[in-house]
Amino acid sequence: DQQVKQNSPSLSVQEGRISILNCDYTNSMFDYFLWYKKYPAEGPTFLISISSIKDKNEDGRFTVFLNKSAKHLSLHIVPSQPGDSAVYFCAASVSGNTGKLIFGQGTTLQVKP
Amino acid sequence: GAGVSQSPSNKVTEKGKDVELRCDPISGHTALYWYRQSLGQGLEFLIYFQGNSAPDKSGLPSDRFSAERTGGSVSTLTIQRTQQEDSAVYLCASSLDRVMNEQFFGPGTRLTVL
Numbered sequence: 001d002q003q004v005k006q007n008s009p010s011l012s013v014q015e016g017r018i019s020i021l022n023c024d025y026t027n028s029m030f031d032y033f034l035w036y037k038k039y040p041a042e043g044p045t046f047l048i049s050i051s052s053i054k055d056k057n058e059d060g061r062f063t064v065f066l067n068k069s070a071k072h073l074s075l076h077i078v079p080s081q082p083g084d085s086a087v088y089f090c091a092a093s094v095s096g097n098t099g100k101l102i103f104g105q106g107t108t109l110q111v112k113p
Numbered sequence: 114g115a116g117v118s119q120s121p122s123n124k125v126t127e128k129g130k131d132v133e134l135r136c137d138p139i140s141g142h143t144a145l146y147w148y149r150q151s152l153g154q155g156l157e158f159l160i161y162f163q164g165n166s167a168p169d170k171s172g173l174p175s176d177r178f179s180a181e182r183t184g185g186s187v188s189t190l191t192i193q194r195t196q197q198e199d200s201a202v203y204l205c206a207s208s209l210d211r212v213m214n215e216q217f218f219g220p221g222t223r224l225t226v227l
Contacts, residue, residue, distance in 0.1 A: 043206075104155050
């Protein structure tokens with residue numbers, strides 16, 4: 001049972017435009033969500049997170065939106081840059097638990113110059 | 114240290130052999146996690162260590178998998194009698210504690226079982 005789903009395996013956008021990556025979850029106990037970026041042959045790198053008490057968190061070019069009623073979150077990257085090309089994973093956890101992260105399958109973003 | 118380190122970076126082994134994978138977490142981080150990523154899949158939680166507490170082994174796929182963390186620092190993941198389906202990238206992560214959920218990942222060990 002996939003508790004965190006990223007339904008788009010890949011996304012291609014033009015440099016300077018907005019990239020929107022989506023993630024859905026099924027477990028209503030999740031209350032902390034994170035986005036990680038991964039380059040080939042490297043470990044995932046933390047990008048941005050959001051607690052369930054918020055619906056938006058912004059950090060520079062990256063903004064994460066959380067819609068709890070829809071059990072949906074999204075990552076917006078504006079403006080997109082070629083260096084953003086990577087695999088993006090969303091992850092979720094339950095506070096007060098072990099802190100283990102449940103990951104989606106990932107979305108490969110390609111930003112074209 | 115500067116970050117989480119893992120060794121070896123690559124491991125090729127024959128089916129049936131045992132392998133050991135090592136993780137050095139960031140100094141001072143009390144929480145340590147093992148995940149694995151099979152081809153085309155997301156990261157799958159394996160095991161979690163927090164200080165002196167009993168580890169959360171709920172993600173280990175079979176009793177061929179075990180892990181230990183000595184002295185609250187270095188961790189070793191052992192896979193006995195490896196099978197081809199064990200082929201994956203094994204990733205280690207650490208965090209200050211389980212509450213601070215920003216986990217820092219190592220580069221991973223790519224395991225190939227022939």
